[in-house]
Amino acid sequence: MLRHMARTPPPLDTVVADLTMAIGQLIRRLRTEAHPGDLNLSQSSALARLDRDGPMTTADLARAEAMKPQSMKAILATLEEEGCVARQPHPTDGRQILFVPTAKGREERRRSQIAKRAWLLERLEQFDADEIRALDAAIPIIRRLGETGTAHEGIAAADRSRA
Template sequence: MTSPAPDLATNLRVATLRLSRRLRRELVSSCTESQYAVLAALVHVGPLSPGELAERERVQAPSMTRTVAALEDVGLVARTKHPTDGRGVVVTITDAGREVVAETKRRRNAWLNQALAGLSEDERDTVARAAEILRRMTEG
């Protein structure tokens, strides 16, 4: 197997970082990107304990505790007693939190769709193939 050209990794890294940065600007609330990631996880997976959230987001438990507290303070999540562990809690997303996730996704997709509309059909096909390849690369 041959190695890719040295600039491929650099160019891909820079492009994905810039794309990520640009998409972050479409976040609709004053929450941080890491707080948004917690909200999105709760929408997609459902209620989780703070420990499960910390593991999922690959952060330390005290950091997740602060994140959850900040989200709770602004009404985007709620903590309830764990159904099977009387000492634990479960974090659930509120309707306001769901709205933040839905509107952020809508705005991010709108920006991407506008950017994609400026490409040729061949370029969009290339981006579609690249998206699938990138997904495979990041699943492992």
């Protein structure tokens, strides 16, 4: 059931706790219901970015995914082991290596997306029109939450500009 819109918004810490829990639960359900053996969230995200943005170095991909290069290196090693990404030489810097999605990686991503969307569609068909409208109205807000520009990123950018 939908929460009724009150004149006074709830405390932000309550919204943060509830939103974190709800999004986490949805992501876990999508992952387990759609295909239990799929790539994990970090692997899927890295593969999606490579597929969308093109070849990237480990450091560039780590920056784009807001994680440490060491963590991205481990993710890429697993994806490479699974045959989902391959290495290619950097066109201008022989010291660097670019990672690119393979045909298998693109197919894994496509298959996973289809399965997750089918599961979500099946679930949403159980909701009434008001609930669907409320979800639709929340999408731009949720997108804004996921956009870059956090305080942490602002501090990191300021630190880089001083260096």
